[in-house]
Amino acid sequence: EAQVTxxxxxxxxxxxxxxTVTCSQNMNHEYMSWYRQDPGLGLRQIYYSMxxxxxxxxxxxxxxxxxxxxxxxxxxxLESPSPNQTSLYFCASGVRTAGYTFGSGTRLTVV
Amino acid sequence: EDQVTQSxxxxxxxxxxxxxxxxxxxxxGLRGLFWYRQDPGKGPEFLFTLYSAGEEKEKERLKAxxxxxxxxxxxxxxxxxxxxxxxxxxGTARQLTFGSGTQLTVLP
Numbered sequence: 765e766a767q768v769t770x771x772x773x774x775x776x777x778x779x780x781x782x783x784t785v786t787c788s789q790n791m792n793h794e795y796m797s798w799y800r801q802d803p804g805l806g807l808r809q810i811y812y813s814m815x816x817x818x819x820x821x822x823x824x825x826x827x828x829x830x831x832x833x834x835x836x837x838x839x840x841x842l843e844s845p846s847p848n849q850t851s852l853y854f855c856a857s858g859v860r861t862a863g864y865t866f867g868s869g870t871r872l873t874v875v
Numbered sequence: 876e877d878q879v880t881q882s883x884x885x886x887x888x889x890x891x892x893x894x895x896x897x898x899x900x901x902x903x904g905l906r907g908l909f910w911y912r913q914d915p916g917k918g919p920e921f922l923f924t925l926y927s928a929g930e931e932k933e934k935e936r937l938k939a940x941x942x943x944x945x946x947x948x949x950x951x952x953x954x955x956x957x958x959x960x961x962x963x964x965x966g967t968a969r970q971l972t973f974g975s976g977t978q979l980t981v982l983p
Contacts, residue, residue, distance in 0.1 A: 768918075863907075863923075864971065867918050868918050
């Protein structure tokens with residue numbers, strides 16, 4: 765089944781404790797992207813990648829890192845999480861001219 | 876920078892009562908217009924991509940249309956299972972700008 769898999773689905777952590785949210789796709793898509801979704805602000809892009817080793821900032825990259833060492837994986841790293849990074853995070857993958865396929869989401873709470 | 880505005884914010888319909896959702900944007904040019912459906916607690920589900928003014932696409936009770944400055948999602952004879960938030964987005968695979976969505980409720 766074609767899908768984007770994110771883990772974990774839910775995560776509660778403390779301020780400053782490094783964490784990684786994993787994302788994997790099985791569709792051989794070139795493009796991958798991370799979004800956060802907040803009430804009243806909608807979906808905002810954090811980072812995107814056009815292919816292996818090619819990444820660039822989206823609209824809200826501060827406090828996040830990504831890497832794309834393999835085509836299928838695109839982890840999101842929070843080196844020192846803060847409470848304002850509490851949000852619902854989505855990973856997505858796609859090809860240039862078609863819509864993204866989104867993962868099921870990771871609900872992160874930073875206390 | 877493209878701005879995407881959706882209206883109305885919320886819409887309640889009786890089952891079978893057809894209506895339309897609107898998505899307007901500020902930047903013209905060669906970019907896609909995407910429609911997604913999002914159920915509570917889930918990721919957005921891709922519905923349609925439109926590129927050219929005049930283009931139309933259909934899927935079951937949904938039809939998306941595109942003009943130079945806006946897109947409409949027409950819902951014909953909706954059913955309760957069509958209840959969801961409908962998102963539109965504009966851009967390319969490199970960067971998509973999303974609207975804030977229309978929350979649709981279809982009452983039986």
